[in-house]
Amino acid sequence: MARLDLHGIHKEFGEVTALAELSLEVESGELVSLLGPSGCGKTTALRIVAGFEQPTRGELLVDGSDVIPVPASKRNMGMVFQAYSLFPNMTARQNVEFGLRMRKVARDKCRARAAELLELVGLAARVDNYPHELSGGQQQRVALARALAIEPAILLLDEPLSALDAKVRVDLRQQIRHVQQRLGITTLYVTHDQEEALSISDRIAVMSDGNLEQVGAPAEIYRSPHTEFVANFVGLMNGFDGRVQAADMVTIGSSERPIGVHEGHGCTAGGRVLVLIRPESVQLEELVDGAAVPDGAFEGKVLMHTFLGSVTRMNLSSDVGDLVADVPSLRALTMPPDTRVGVRVDPAGVKLLAR
Amino acid sequence: MASVAAPAEKKARRAPREHRRPSFWTIFWLIMAALYFLIPLYSTLQFSLETGQHSYGFKWYGQTFADPMFRTSFLFSLRLAVETVIIGLVLMVPTVYWVHLRLPQLRPLMDVVSILPFVVPPVALVVGLSGVFNVLPWMLSNSQILAFIYVILALPFTYRSLDAGMRAINVKTLTEAAQSVGAPGWKTLLFVILPNIRTAMLSGAFLTLAIVMGEYTISSLLLFNTFAVYMYYIGNTEAQPAAALAIISFTLTWGAMMGLFLLSRRRGRGSSPGVTAVSR
Amino acid sequence: MTGGTVPEDRDTVSSVSLETVSPLEARAPALPDEPSGRSRRPRMSRRGVLTWAGVVPFLAYAAFFLLIPVVVLVFKTFTTANGGFTLENVRALASGQYRASFIASIQVSIISAIGGGLFGLFVAYAAVRGRGPRFIQPLLTTFCGVASNFAGIPLAFAFIATLGANGVVTVLLADVGLHIYSHGFTIFSLAGLSLTYIYFQLPLMILVIAPSLEGLRVEWREAAENLGATQSQYWWRIGLPVLLPSLAGAMVLLFGNAFSAYATPYALSGGGINLVPIQIGQVLSGDVVITNPRLGDSLAFGMICIVGVTVLAYALLQRRAARWLR
Numbered sequence: 001m002a003r004l005d006l007h008g009i010h011k012e013f014g015e016v017t018a019l020a021e022l023s024l025e026v027e028s029g030e031l032v033s034l035l036g037p038s039g040c041g042k043t044t045a046l047r048i049v050a051g052f053e054q055p056t057r058g059e060l061l062v063d064g065s066d067v068i069p070v071p072a073s074k075r076n077m078g079m080v081f082q083a084y085s086l087f088p089n090m091t092a093r094q095n096v097e098f099g100l101r102m103r104k105v106a107r108d109k110c111r112a113r114a115a116e117l118l119e120l121v122g123l124a125a126r127v128d129n130y131p132h133e134l135s136g137g138q139q140q141r142v143a144l145a146r147a148l149a150i151e152p153a154i155l156l157l158d159e160p161l162s163a164l165d166a167k168v169r170v171d172l173r174q175q176i177r178h179v180q181q182r183l184g185i186t187t188l189y190v191t192h193d194q195e196e197a198l199s200i201s202d203r204i205a206v207m208s209d210g211n212l213e214q215v216g217a218p219a220e221i222y223r224s225p226h227t228e229f230v231a232n233f234v235g236l237m238n239g240f241d242g243r244v245q246a247a248d249m250v251t252i253g254s255s256e257r258p259i260g261v262h263e264g265h266g267c268t269a270g271g272r273v274l275v276l277i278r279p280e281s282v283q284l285e286e287l288v289d290g291a292a293v294p295d296g297a298f299e300g301k302v303l304m305h306t307f308l309g310s311v312t313r314m315n316l317s318s319d320v321g322d323l324v325a326d327v328p329s330l331r332a333l334t335m336p337p338d339t340r341v342g343v344r345v346d347p348a349g350v351k352l353l354a355r
Numbered sequence: 356m357a358s359v360a361a362p363a364e365k366k367a368r369r370a371p372r373e374h375r376r377p378s379f380w381t382i383f384w385l386i387m388a389a390l391y392f393l394i395p396l397y398s399t400l401q402f403s404l405e406t407g408q409h410s411y412g413f414k415w416y417g418q419t420f421a422d423p424m425f426r427t428s429f430l431f432s433l434r435l436a437v438e439t440v441i442i443g444l445v446l447m448v449p450t451v452y453w454v455h456l457r458l459p460q461l462r463p464l465m466d467v468v469s470i471l472p473f474v475v476p477p478v479a480l481v482v483g484l485s486g487v488f489n490v491l492p493w494m495l496s497n498s499q500i501l502a503f504i505y506v507i508l509a510l511p512f513t514y515r516s517l518d519a520g521m522r523a524i525n526v527k528t529l530t531e532a533a534q535s536v537g538a539p540g541w542k543t544l545l546f547v548i549l550p551n552i553r554t555a556m557l558s559g560a561f562l563t564l565a566i567v568m569g570e571y572t573i574s575s576l577l578l579f580n581t582f583a584v585y586m587y588y589i590g591n592t593e594a595q596p597a598a599a600l601a602i603i604s605f606t607l608t609w610g611a612m613m614g615l616f617l618l619s620r621r622r623g624r625g626s627s628p629g630v631t632a633v634s635r
Numbered sequence: 636m637t638g639g640t641v642p643e644d645r646d647t648v649s650s651v652s653l654e655t656v657s658p659l660e661a662r663a664p665a666l667p668d669e670p671s672g673r674s675r676r677p678r679m680s681r682r683g684v685l686t687w688a689g690v691v692p693f694l695a696y697a698a699f700f701l702l703i704p705v706v707v708l709v710f711k712t713f714t715t716a717n718g719g720f721t722l723e724n725v726r727a728l729a730s731g732q733y734r735a736s737f738i739a740s741i742q743v744s745i746i747s748a749i750g751g752g753l754f755g756l757f758v759a760y761a762a763v764r765g766r767g768p769r770f771i772q773p774l775l776t777t778f779c780g781v782a783s784n785f786a787g788i789p790l791a792f793a794f795i796a797t798l799g800a801n802g803v804v805t806v807l808l809a810d811v812g813l814h815i816y817s818h819g820f821t822i823f824s825l826a827g828l829s830l831t832y833i834y835f836q837l838p839l840m841i842l843v844i845a846p847s848l849e850g851l852r853v854e855w856r857e858a859a860e861n862l863g864a865t866q867s868q869y870w871w872r873i874g875l876p877v878l879l880p881s882l883a884g885a886m887v888l889l890f891g892n893a894f895s896a897y898a899t900p901y902a903l904s905g906g907g908i909n910l911v912p913i914q915i916g917q918v919l920s921g922d923v924v925i926t927n928p929r930l931g932d933s934l935a936f937g938m939i940c941i942v943g944v945t946v947l948a949y950a951l952l953q954r955r956a957a958r959w960l961r
Contacts, residue, residue: 483704
């Protein structure tokens with residue numbers, strides 16, 4: 001399997017800069033997701049890797065050799081498109097065989113390999129069906145098999161699940177990950193769905209407006225976003241203006257509530273910061289009938305519940321502003337709307353970004 | 356100030372498509388098409404402007420416009436066109452509405468019937484009509500009959516326009532909404548449906564206009580003096596006025612289609628300017 | 636350019652009739668003895684007679700002005716003046732000038748269908764896929780809408796002005812030494828006719844094939860490229876096969892379109908050329924002395940059969956195409 005290196009890939013469309021000096025390293029066998037909103041440049045980056053677009057400048061190395069001068073048909077990369085990419089006049093088997101036929105592989109070997117791959121994606125029973133006879137999820141599985149048939153050095157996926165139903169999406173992304181790990185194939189995966197990226201990637205590269213915001217393992221991206229954009233894009237975040245008072249304390253909101261924070265955040269005392277608090281780090285306790293707010297907590301009022309299954313998302317108002325807390329549903333039952341609550345923030349769940 | 360952040364959902368912003376230079380063949384074929392379309396037009400224009408060995412002028416146009424037969428036949432065709440449009444709309448709008456609303460199972464039948472005028476070319480239709488009218492000769496003496504026949508000729512285009520227009524506005528929901536506030540059927544049709552299919556109706560009307568103004572086959576064989584018949588008559592005698600007439604006719608058709616194009620651009624939906632009408 | 640199909644809506648209309656009872660007229664639940672006016676119509680079941688009545692005007696109109704003439708025509712084709720069944724009228728078509736007219740019509744139709752079809756295919760492709768300026772496609776659509784209406788008398792005049800004996804292009808070619816008329820070309824020869832017909836075949840082809848070309852998804856070409864195919868391999872294995880039903884359907888449509896033409900060849904030839912529509916016209920207008928007055932009917936019948944088959948073929952091919960080009 002190959003490693004993929006992007007060095008300073010820059011792409012301009014006339015006046016617009018789609019990619020600004022993008023540099024990224026994908027280790028052999030790794031699945032890296034390019035995650036970001038529409039228009040951030042992730043698809044452009046993928047298409048440059050595949051050879052469908054030429055970068056304005058920059059280097060693209062596969063196992064150390066520059067592939068930019070190599071035409072798309074010779075790059076030995078398998079690509080799975082978002083939708084509609086199966087050849088409609090060919091059966092699933094013929095689609096999968098296509099790449100091998102182009103490489104003049106013998107007929108019987110083509111058939112064997114196609115059968116093997118369709119088996120791998122669970123479609124052995126559908127080899128002779130045409131694309132229009134297959135569901136969306138099945139079509140994408142055939143597309144995956146087709147991309148893998150040529151034993152590519154690199155697998156590229158361009159939002160393969162966007163066009164599918166939610167349930168199918170969850171099942172299929174696990175299948176893709178499973179196949180990818182089993183074959184150990186270096187993979188670049190483009191998506192705008194952060195849940196998708198978080199669940200299947202070895203590493204995530206978060207992009208915005210042509211820039212790479214942060215690269216890291218899913219847990220790291222989630223726990224320690226480096227920029228406001230990443231904090232907002234990945235997962236739900238409570239965000240407050242605040243000021244650093246001491247190494248282990250910040251004040252937030254207009255009422256300047258003190259909140260504990262773990263040291264090592266690296267922000268200067270007295271400095272203005274963006275204080276990010278994950279909803280699961282907000283702890284609530286019911287204040288019965290005029291009870292005083294306990295030490296270390298501040299008062300809030302429950303506005304609304306959103307039942308999400310095992311967890312209930314609660315919207316609260318308080319004097320620092322509105323916030324969101326994710327609370328186990330059984331506990332949430334004891335705190336219906338209009339309940340007064342004591343709000344505590346777990347310092348482990350507080351992240352600071354210097355303003 | 357607190358902000359509760361949700362996973363970003365920016366409005367879809369398409370990356371700008373790279374505009375590569377068009378290939379040689381693209382330019383070649385487009386130019387070929389342009390030449391093929393324009394050369395005959397140019398030739399006709401030149402013919403129509405030749406007043407002498409090397410002199411040019413609008414003499415033939417003047418002569419044509421002054422010809423009383425021009426005015427008669429033109430107005431005759433125009434009148435027929437308007438009548439055709441009206442009869443067609445009066446016949447088709449309620450019908451298409453009704454089918455959409457209450458009899459969607461008849462849609463296939465309607466599709467077939469609207470294709471039939473293609474299957475029975477005007478020449479053949481005239482044969483059949485003559486057979487029928489031999490039994491009812493009084494029908495053929497009145498030129499009004501042409502309008503009724505033309506409705507059939509224009510049927511595929513008016514039906515398709517109206518059908519597309521009604522599909523686009525979800526007739527059923529609108530009607531039920533109107534019903535729920537107590538509007539009787541005819542009022543619903545008049546005040547709710549019609550305003551929303553204006554583009555489709557106009558589209559059908561323009562196409563009908565183009566068809567009728569250029570129709571020759573049926574009118575000549577039934578011995579009526581429409582605009583096209585007049586054109587042929589002139590063409591038999593003198594070439595230049597005929598060319599002038601052709602240019603006038605082209606301009607008219609062009610005007611009608613431009614109107615249609617601008618209309619569809621403005622409304623932006625429903626009508627399909629690609630529907631073609633041919634009076635061959 | 637629209638071309639998509641809309642799925643059939645499911646009919647969920649309840650049995651409430653279209654006319655509602657206005658509040659002012661609402662009475663006690665008992666039905667009135669005599670329904671008066673539209674607002675008192677008793678509730679009809681969905682398949683009630685009155686629902687069907689809504690399409691009767693249209694169907695009656697179509698029947699009178701379209702179906703009945705055709706039925707009469709067919710009837711007269713297969714009967715003698717005395718009313719007995721006969722195949723003579725049809726048999727007469729197989730010989731002499733009538734046979735020649737069918738052959739000639741078919742020839743012109745095939746040539747203009749293929750010529751106009753290929754020309755139209757390349758132009759449409761250039762417009763749809765050619766990466767030209769943005770305005771090309773809407774401009775072409777409009778122009779095709781206009782150009783396909785130039786058929787008939789004005790078109791004939793235009794081609795006479797272009798390629799007639801004194802036509803602009805004829806003269807131009809003569810100036811450079813190419814005397815087409817001395818080589819046997821006339822404006823109503825097979826070549827001249829086909830060339831003229833293409834003027835309205837071309838726009839029709841462009842309009843019909845453009846949606847199918849748009850339906851050729853760019854993902855297919857890119858996927859093929861990604862898997863190692865060259866441009867020509869893509870076209871040979873994917874592009875053309877997928878396009879074939881639409882292409883065939885369009886050309887079949889063009890064939891029928893050309894076969895039906897009357898005004899254009901009539902004006903080009905002064906009514907003298909031997910094509911089926913012209914023959915029919917001659918029989919109708921009594922220009923020709925004929926022994927069998929039913930010949931017009933059988934000629935028309937033959938024409939309807941041929942054009943009918945082309946429309947059917949077109950519909951079937953379109954259905955096939957839609958499967959792959961959705």
